[in-house]
Amino acid sequence: MVQAINSTLDSFMARDDSIILLGEDIGKDGGVFRVTDGLQAKYGTERVIDTPLVELGIVGMAIGMAVSGLRPVPEIQFQDFIFTAFDQLVNQAAKMRYRSGGSYNVPMVLRTPYGGGIKGGLYHAQSGEAYFAHTAGLTVISPSNPYDAKGLLSASLKYNDPIIFLEPKRLYRSMKNDVPDEDYEVPIGKASLVHEGDDLTFVTYGSMVPLVLNTVSKNNLNADVIDLRTIMPYDGETILNSVKKTGKVIIVHEAPRTLGMGAEISAFIAERAIDYLMGPILRVTGPDTPFPYRLEDYYMPNETRILKAVRKLQEYR
Amino acid sequence: MDEKEMFVNAYRTMVLARTLDKKIVTAQRQGRVGFYTPTMGQEALQVGMSMALEKDDLIYEYYRDVPFMLHRGVPVETLIDQIMGNSMDNEKGRQMPSHYSAKEYNFMSVQSPVATNLPLAAGAAYAIKYRKKKNIVVTTFGDGSTSTPDFHAAMNMAAVFDLPVVFLCENNKWAISLPVEKQTKVEIWKKAEAYGMRGLKVDGNDLFAMYEVAKAEVEKTRNTGEPVLIEAVSYRMGPHSTSDDPSKYRTDTIPEGSEGDPIVIAEKKLKEKGYIDDAQIEKIKNEAKELVDRKFEEREKVPPPKPETMFQDVYENSNWIIEEEKGDIL
Ligand SMILES: Cc1ncc(C[n+]2csc(CCOP(=O)(O)OP(=O)(O)O)c2C)c(N)n1
Numbered sequence A: 001m002v003q004a005i006n007s008t009l010d011s012f013m014a015r016d017d018s019i020i021l022l023g024e025d026i027g028k029d030g031g032v033f034r035v036t037d038g039l040q041a042k043y044g045t046e047r048v049i050d051t052p053l054v055e056l057g058i059v060g061m062a063i064g065m066a067v068s069g070l071r072p073v074p075e076i077q078f079q080d081f082i083f084t085a086f087d088q089l090v091n092q093a094a095k096m097r098y099r100s101g102g103s104y105n106v107p108m109v110l111r112t113p114y115g116g117g118i119k120g121g122l123y124h125a126q127s128g129e130a131y132f133a134h135t136a137g138l139t140v141i142s143p144s145n146p147y148d149a150k151g152l153l154s155a156s157l158k159y160n161d162p163i164i165f166l167e168p169k170r171l172y173r174s175m176k177n178d179v180p181d182e183d184y185e186v187p188i189g190k191a192s193l194v195h196e197g198d199d200l201t202f203v204t205y206g207s208m209v210p211l212v213l214n215t216v217s218k219n220n221l222n223a224d225v226i227d228l229r230t231i232m233p234y235d236g237e238t239i240l241n242s243v244k245k246t247g248k249v250i251i252v253h254e255a256p257r258t259l260g261m262g263a264e265i266s267a268f269i270a271e272r273a274i275d276y277l278m279g280p281i282l283r284v285t286g287p288d289t290p291f292p293y294r295l296e297d298y299y300m301p302n303e304t305r306i307l308k309a310v311r312k313l314q315e316y317r
Numbered sequence B: 001m002d003e004k005e006m007f008v009n010a011y012r013t014m015v016l017a018r019t020l021d022k023k024i025v026t027a028q029r030q031g032r033v034g035f036y037t038p039t040m041g042q043e044a045l046q047v048g049m050s051m052a053l054e055k056d057d058l059i060y061e062y063y064r065d066v067p068f069m070l071h072r073g074v075p076v077e078t079l080i081d082q083i084m085g086n087s088m089d090n091e092k093g094r095q096m097p098s099h100y101s102a103k104e105y106n107f108m109s110v111q112s113p114v115a116t117n118l119p120l121a122a123g124a125a126y127a128i129k130y131r132k133k134k135n136i137v138v139t140t141f142g143d144g145s146t147s148t149p150d151f152h153a154a155m156n157m158a159a160v161f162d163l164p165v166v167f168l169c170e171n172n173k174w175a176i177s178l179p180v181e182k183q184t185k186v187e188i189w190k191k192a193e194a195y196g197m198r199g200l201k202v203d204g205n206d207l208f209a210m211y212e213v214a215k216a217e218v219e220k221t222r223n224t225g226e227p228v229l230i231e232a233v234s235y236r237m238g239p240h241s242t243s244d245d246p247s248k249y250r251t252d253t254i255p256e257g258s259e260g261d262p263i264v265i266a267e268k269k270l271k272e273k274g275y276i277d278d279a280q281i282e283k284i285k286n287e288a289k290e291l292v293d294r295k296f297e298e299r300e301k302v303p304p305p306k307p308e309t310m311f312q313d314v315y316e317n318s319n320w321i322i323e324e325e326k327g328d329i330l
């Protein structure tokens, strides 16, 4: 996935000189995950900026660039460190178009690695998508594989509102699938049905997609697996079509259960398709505790927990 | 403790810290430790500051303060337990390595988001002032951390409210790949004036110089209740962390054992003063190695925390949501 993001940034920067990258250690060092490796050498220090250590400044400056005709791509080294910039995101980026009566907008793609699975402990593993999705004006995306990463990033770099582009760091190196050289886009707001079946619907995204797919194929589950790809605005239509077919839903995410995306999606399904449901809508998620270091494996959803939910739903027919 | 004993003890701590540092880095390469942020190069400034403090002073430290902690008496095994994240760890294995906590020794638990400890130090100092106590607060942070809003807020509030805080900036010249010249246009100690507090710079690689400055400034802060910013100039001799490859971004280094190494500088001065000789140095190094090796093997055998501990300490009293999730997961 690292390679797909790097080459997409590269090809867009080659064509569009309004694209500016800024963040901590992204230039000379190429980013702590090497996502921007080689780009400063190619495009110079004016376009790939190693900033001082201040997330608030990175995001605030990016918003200022964006309203002035540039297309900034700020990087926050770990999503866990975004919170001093939260004010800028919530009160400036998200509300710019609305508060200016549509006369200003913020074409910014904020990239940041998120989620667990690398023994990051409390502050290098959080999944904060719900904070952003809860903010009107922000668009939240999370690719689950290199193909989608390129397609979604390509669409994002043409989008005219602020995007929080959440990169599942666990998949940076482990996920390899074929990424065509030619240009293509994965549309924002469209989910992908990555596995088809009749008995059950899984709704998931990001790092949980490979886990769910593995569980489904290993256990021969006859299930739809929906990879949301865009978390906000999520693709309600694809969810409803599947739920109406299967009548059973399990939502899987790493983020804590309470008020996570699973809560929103369950409410959405309950409102519109409760008559089709044969059993409760279930969630397999991280617990409502901080993210632990040594006991990470107990925090992350896994096959056993998913199968437990599957068995529970099998009681309903 | 007479001066000789005090400095020899300081030197012993520096050697112990260095020995532990190298042990952990090696263990990390062997896959026995998950991650680590080496301290190498910052021993003198931390120990020099520690020498100037009293037992009841409060420390809001950051992730590189192993020598500081050792000098204040934190046992080697406490640090190793944290690195291992085992069931004896003060933090119950919840934090990444290098994020220590030692309440018994008045060390705050370390967080990752840099400089977020600084406003807390101001708050702790306010509590001291409010209760009319005589202890002070020391908070430590890197050069990179001076760019944060937290640094600004803490400096401003400590000055506005006349709070007894020693802001100790451990300027190791680098913030991961960013050199300090690109971090800030002015020297760090000069920022103090803009906030209305004392500010000064010291050679943080020289144990004796550091102690002298720390002693004088700590005394002033204790007597006046006013804050100070000390920039201790040092050098990050190792990588930022075990995940970092400095060859991507820098060529200048101070090799271990070279004349810029704070341990070598200390040895030279200690010998000049007749406080120590080669035989003693050798003995101190051997003792440190023996202790570290022994403790490391011993603590490596400590089992991991029990899974149920993951669900504790979120609140004073757990709630039905967490308990239900615990039941689901375990
Ligand atoms: C708010 C925040 N942003 C980014 C990071 C990632 N990070 C960890 S350490 C570091 C550099 C810190 O440099 P400095 O303050 O000079 O301390 P040093 O590591 O050199 O001792 C960065 C960018 C972080 N921990 N916190």
Ligand SMILES: [Mg+2]
Pocket (backbone or CB within 6 Å): B142, B143, B144, B170, B171, B172, B173, B174, B175, B176, B236
């Ligand atoms: Mg530094």
